[in-house]
């Protein structure tokens with residue numbers, strides 16, 4: 163069976179090398195005599211897997227020792243609650259700054275508002291989130307418990323190219339759709355979180371990278387499973403971790419290291435995105451929907467201007483082996499998600515198909 167180019171926004175493509183290794187080890191991992199799925203999370207074999215994944219993530223992202231890496235469950239959506247529950251208790255600070263750059267940012271802010279005060283610093287909702295708003299520092303709350311951004315906006319295809327300067331207020335970022343795609347200075351952040359199912363592995367594990375001083379002062383009402391201190395003290399083993407997802411994450415990180423780590427990955431991602439954006443900028447049929455300076459490297463939305471043609475394109479693309487190009491249900495059009503594991507050839511082939519479609523569907 164031929165594998166397709168899968169442009170899904172997540173879960174999405176995984177590196178073939180990782181899938182092949184998992185297939186080889188499916189029945190028996192190392193000399194354990196069992197599949198990783200069958201292992202006790204307290205076994206020596208599994209300990210090596212989870213500790214290896216953490217060590218590799220620390221190495222690739224250059225995570226300093228004063229940050230904890232947590233492998234949690236509940237998706238990035240649980241972090242929308244965990245962040246305020248754990249950080250709003252800190253020094254009795256009960257408000258937080260949020261920049262609203264899309265539905266995920268909005269959901270994060272709505273959840274935080276259940277536990278404290280949310281100060282909306284800026285929003286790009288007026289233009290269907292097709293840009294990253296300029297930030298006016300006079301609107302930042304110097305007493306905020308933290309300042310929350312969504313580094314890459316999966317649905318709308320925007321990303322921050324410069325970080326807000328929040329001074330001593332910890333910067334918190336949802337990096338679900340861009341983690342490991344470009345070099346990031348972890349020390350600029352108090353907390354980074356990301357669901358794994360786009361750039362890190364299969365669904366089921368959520369990675370949290372948190373600076374030590376932000377751990378240990380959760381609000382009283384915080385359920386035990388939602389407390390960072392509990393997970394940190396127990397090395398992500400307070401309860402059964404998502405064992406197989408963490409194992410797959412480790413294999414994806416091994417692949418990333420083998421191709422030269424994040425700097426090499428960033429270069430490939432910039433090349434891939436340029437191929438598609440250059441075509442969109444020259445096309446007489448397809449148009450990108452995002453303000454150029456804020457364009458995402460990972461999620462590229464585009465339209466033809468005709469809903470009928472959009473639907474025809476998605477249909478015909480699928481027949482040719484380009485899957486999941488339909489835009490998010492709330493915005494329509496198309497979206498090509500070209501995460502780390504999407505090979506350059508996939509983007510080149512897509513653009514060739516778009517050129518052909520354009521020739522066949524010329525509006526006269």
Ligand SMILES: Cc1ncc(COP(=O)(O)O)c(C=O)c1O
Nearest residue numbers: 237238239266316336338339357
């Ligand atoms: C930026 C961003 N944040 C949060 C989420 C929600 O993630 P989860 O489904 O893991 O809760 C997504 C999912 O696509 C996302 O793209």
